[in-house]
Amino acid sequence: MRKLLYLTFSMALIAALTTYAMWAADRPVGHYLSDLRINLAVDQGTPADRGNLLGIQPELFPTDYQSPERLHRKLAAYLQKAQDQGLLNDKTVVVLPEHIGTWLMVSGEKDELYQASTLKEAMNWLAASNPLEFLRALASAKGDSRMDDAHLRMKAKDMAKNYQALFGGLAKEFHVTLVAGTIVLPEPSVSDGRLKIGRGALYNSSVVFGRDGLPIGQPQRQMHPVFDQQDVIEADEQHSPNVVDTPAGRLGVLIGSDSWYPDNYRKLDAQGAQLVAVPAYVVGRGTWDKPWRGYKGLSTPSSVSLKAGELSEGQAWHRLTLTAQPPSSQAIAGISVFLRGQFWDQGSAGQSFLSSNGQHFVDGNSRGARLLNLWL
Structure with missing residues (x-):
């Protein structure tokens, strides 16, 4: 029974990670109107x-x-x-x-970032859409505002x-x-x-x-x-x-x-x-x-x-x-x-x-x- 639970949990985790990876990699280009x-x-x-x-x-x-x-x-x-x-x-x-x-x-980010209502929300989407890049940047971030540093440094x-x-x-x-x-x-x-x-x-x-x-x-x-x-x-x-x-x-x-x-x-x-x-x-x-x-x-x-x-x-x-x-x-x-x-x-x-x-x-x-x- 325990092995079955471990197997089920592992499969669910793999499915969740795969879905997240596919979501993070998807970069649809939305409709664009701009005043030139x-x-x-x-x-x-x-x-x-x-x-x-x-x-x-x-x-x-x-x-x-x-x-x-x-x-x-x-x-x-x-x-x-x-x-x-x-x-x-x-x-x-x-x-x-x-x-x-x-x-x-x-x-090159996801539509959710551009549709955010606040800058803080947009930066959260930036990190969520680029998890590995953000974590690497956070590890090398400097100063008192490490999150802001990582957002700027990651790309x-x-x-x-x-x-x-x-x-x-x-x-x-x-x-x-x-x-x-x-x-x-x-x-x-x-x-x-x-x-x-x-x-x-x-x-x-x-x-x-x-x-x-x-x-x-x-x-x-x-x-x-x-x-x-x-x-x-x-x-x-x-x-x-x-x-x-x-x-x-x-x-x-x-x-x-x-x-x-x-x-x-x-x-x-x-x-x-x-x-x-x-x-x-x-x-x-x-x-x-x-x-x-x-x-x-x-x-x-x-x-x-x-x-x-x-x-x-x-x-x-x-x-x-x-x-x-x-x-x-x-x-x-x-x-x-x-x-x-x-x-x-x-x-x-x-x-x-x-x-x-x-x-x-x-x-x-x-x-x-x-x-x-x-x-x-």
């Missing part, structure tokens, strides 16, 4: 032969990431619109927002591959220099023209792709992640901001809150940066108009007198972004581009803006995808 429209919100300056800075503020949702091909379709539609309006040339530098590459972590190799194929491909397809927003990866680096990952801490990083689709220089790692990211994302304060040569001039990248630190602009000036790109992301619908929360647990630079709550979030971004404001920054122009859309219950805020001659040029309408162009 984008409006030219700001067109500043006069066309010349010096090129232009073009910011793309997309409006993205989880289903846009169901496959790299879907995301390519949407971003290519935005770039095609810019090309049709005469905004792309051999000297154009296109800038995308922060974390546009990070959400590649949910690419890092595929994320890096898709990130380069997608954004490098867009740069080559439209023959532009592309600041590919950011992506969170473990110890990212470029070797022999390929973006690779390591086994160490996670960094929020940006890669610039040239017109040939290949990375220019090394990934720029974020130096000052905001407080609510510090349990997962490592700060890289040991290195100066990268400056790379582009057809439009020498370009520096400051990721998100890195643009709040005056010393970073001095470091860019020392390297002869003429242009500054700021990929950014502000979490929470309506946050842009709420009181600024300060440096969010980070040390406030001694030269900054602005206190939390004195201005709105948007006003603080304009005050703290010093691009093209001599003597604080010797760059001739800059652009700050924010990610917009809705990722489950996590809304977004932020209105992208251009910086030139000590002024900021911003579109007052934050709805829908937007193009912001500055002729140099």
Whole structure:
């Protein structure tokens, strides 16, 4: 009798595991509708032969990431619109927002993940659908938030591959220099023209792709992640901001809150940066108009007198972004581009803006995808 019970239990367990494995491996592609429209919100300056800075503020949702091909379709539609309006040339530098590459972590997943009502629920589906990958990532996770670390780390190799194929491909397809927003990866680096990952801490990083689709220089790692990211994302304060040569001039990248630190602009000036790109992301619908929360647990630079709550979030971004404001920054122009859309219950805020001659040029309408162009 005992043997019969063991046999029955074993067969039931095998059946359950087989069913689970088949369910986890199944990746049906659901019906997809997405708004490919984008409006030219700001067109500043006069066309010349010096090129232009073009910011793309997309409006993205989880289903846009169901496959790299879907995301390519949407971003290519935005770039095609810019090309049709005469905004792309051999000297154009296109800038995308922060974390546009990070959400590649949910690419190729089951419908249940995209239909989840909360980010937490979506991450539970991510782990349940990839049990072996998640357990391996959890075993090597670092920091205080090991679950969040594992969610980001578990598909890092595929994320890096898709990130380069997608954004490098867009740069080559439209023959532009592309600041590919950011992506969170473990110890990212470029070797022999390929973006690779390591086994160490996670960094929020940006890669610039040239017109040939290949990375220019090394990934720029974020130096000052905001407080609510510090349990997962490592700060890289040991290195100066990268400056790379582009057809439009020498370009520096400051990721998100890195643009709040005056010393970073001095470091860019020392390297002869003429242009500054700021990929950014502000979490929470309506946050842009709420009181600024300060440096969010980070040390406030001694030269900054602005206190939390004195201005709105948007006003603080304009005050703290010093691009093209001599003597604080010797760059001739800059652009700050924010990610917009809705990722489950996590809304977004932020209105992208251009910086030139000590002024900021911003579109007052934050709805829908937007193009912001500055002729140099």
